[in-house]
Amino acid sequence: MISKAIFAPFFEWLTTFPVGVAIANSKYAFAIIEVFHLFGIILLLGGATLMSLRLLGLTMREQKISDVARSVGWFTFAGLLTMLVTGFLMVSSIPNKYYHSVPFWWKMGFFWTGVLFHFTLYRRVTRSDSTGLFLGGLTALLAIVLWYGTGAFGRAIGFY
Amino acid sequence: MDFSNSAYMQLYDKINNYLLVQCIALANSDGGTFIRESIWQFPVIEGIHVLSIAMSVGMIMWFDLRLMGVSMKHRPISEVFRGVYWWMVGGFTVAIISGLLLFWAEADRAFPNIFARLKFMGLLFAGLNILYFHSVTQRNQSEWDNKPVPPRAARMAGFFSITWWVIVIAAGRLMAYTF
Numbered sequence: 210m211i212s213k214a215i216f217a218p219f220f221e222w223l224t225t226f227p228v229g230v231a232i233a234n235s236k237y238a239f240a241i242i243e244v245f246h247l248f249g250i251i252l253l254l255g256g257a258t259l260m261s262l263r264l265l266g267l268t269m270r271e272q273k274i275s276d277v278a279r280s281v282g283w284f285t286f287a288g289l290l291t292m293l294v295t296g297f298l299m300v301s302s303i304p305n306k307y308y309h310s311v312p313f314w315w316k317m318g319f320f321w322t323g324v325l326f327h328f329t330l331y332r333r334v335t336r337s338d339s340t341g342l343f344l345g346g347l348t349a350l351l352a353i354v355l356w357y358g359t360g361a362f363g364r365a366i367g368f369y
Numbered sequence: 370m371d372f373s374n375s376a377y378m379q380l381y382d383k384i385n386n387y388l389l390v391q392c393i394a395l396a397n398s399d400g401g402t403f404i405r406e407s408i409w410q411f412p413v414i415e416g417i418h419v420l421s422i423a424m425s426v427g428m429i430m431w432f433d434l435r436l437m438g439v440s441m442k443h444r445p446i447s448e449v450f451r452g453v454y455w456w457m458v459g460g461f462t463v464a465i466i467s468g469l470l471l472f473w474a475e476a477d478r479a480f481p482n483i484f485a486r487l488k489f490m491g492l493l494f495a496g497l498n499i500l501y502f503h504s505v506t507q508r509n510q511s512e513w514d515n516k517p518v519p520p521r522a523a524r525m526a527g528f529f530s531i532t533w534w535v536i537v538i539a540a541g542r543l544m545a546y547t548f
Binding site: 244251255357 | 411412415416419420422423424426427428430431434440441444448449452453456535538539542543545546
C-alpha cells in the first residue's frame with residue numbers, strides 16, 4: 210500500500226504554484242474549471258459506457274468492436290486529458306484540502322488505475338474483433354467500475 | 370421605460386411569491402427535511418444524480434455527434450439512435466427521479482437561484498429541441514438517414530441538443546456555489 214505521505218513534498222510545492230495561487234484568489238476561476246472538469250468526465254464516461262455496452266453485446270452489434278472504438282476513441286481521450294488538466298488546476302488551488310480528503314485519494318486510486326487500464330488491456334481489447342466474450346465482458350466491467358468509481362469519489366470530495 | 374410597477378411585473382411577483390411559499394413548505398416537509406439533514410441520503414442521491422446525467426448525456430451525445438456529421442458518419446442515423454436510445458432514457462429517468470428528490474430537500478433555496486432557473490430553462494429548451502426534431506426535421510429522415518453529413522436542419526438539431534445539455538450541466542454545477 211502506497212502511503213499518501215510520499216506525495217507530501219509535491220503537495221507542499223503546489224502551495225507555491227503561481228497558477229494555483231491565482232485560482233485560489235479568483236472568485237470564479239475554480240467554479241469555471243470545475244464545470245470543464247465535469248465536461249471532461251462526461252466525455253470519458255460517455256465513451257467508456259458506449260464501448261463497454263458494445264463489448265458486452267448490449268448495443269450497436271451491427272458495428273465491429275474496433276469500429277466503435279475508432280468512433281469514440283478520440284472523444285474518450287479528450288475527456289481524459291480535460292479531466293487531468295482541470296483536475297490538476299483544481300488541486301493546485303487548494304492542495305491542503307485535497308491532501309487531507311479521504312475520497313480524493315480513493316478517486317486518485319480509481320483514476321490512475323483507470324489510466325493504466327485504458328492504455329493497456331482496454332486498448333488491446335477494443336482494437337481487436339476476435340476477443341472472447343469473457344475477456345470483453347471483464348474489460349467492460351472494469352471500465353464501468355473504474356470510471357464511474359472515479360466520478361462517484363470525485364463527487365464525494367465536496368461532501369467529506 | 371420603467372416596467373418595475375407594470376401589471377406584468379405585479380403578476381410576476383405574485384406568481385413568484387406564491388411559488389416561493391410552496392417551495393419553502395416543500396423543503397420544510399418531513400420528506401424534504403429527512404433528505405437534507407441526513408448524513409448519507411443527500412450525498413448518495415446527489416452522486417446518483419451526477420452519474421446518471423453523465424450516463425444519459427454521454428449517450429445522447431453520440432446521437433447528436435452523428436446528426437452533426439462528426440462521429441460514426443458511415444452508419445445510418447437511425448441505427449445510432451437505436452443503439453443509444455434505451456440507455457439514454459434509463460439514465461435520464463434516474464436523473465429526473467434523483468433530481469426531484471434533491472429539489473424536494475432544497476426547494477426553498479433552489480427556486481430563487483438564478484442557476485437553478487437557467488438549468489430548468491436549459492431542460493425546457495432541450496425538450497423543445499427534441500420535440501421539434503421528432504415532429505418536423507425527422508419527417509424526411511429516410512432521404513438522409515445514410516448520408517455521412519445530414520442536411521443543415523438535422524445538424525442544427527444535434528448542435529442545439531449538445532448546447533442545451535452543456536448549459537444544463539454548467540448551471541447545475543454552478544447552483545452549488547451560489548446556495
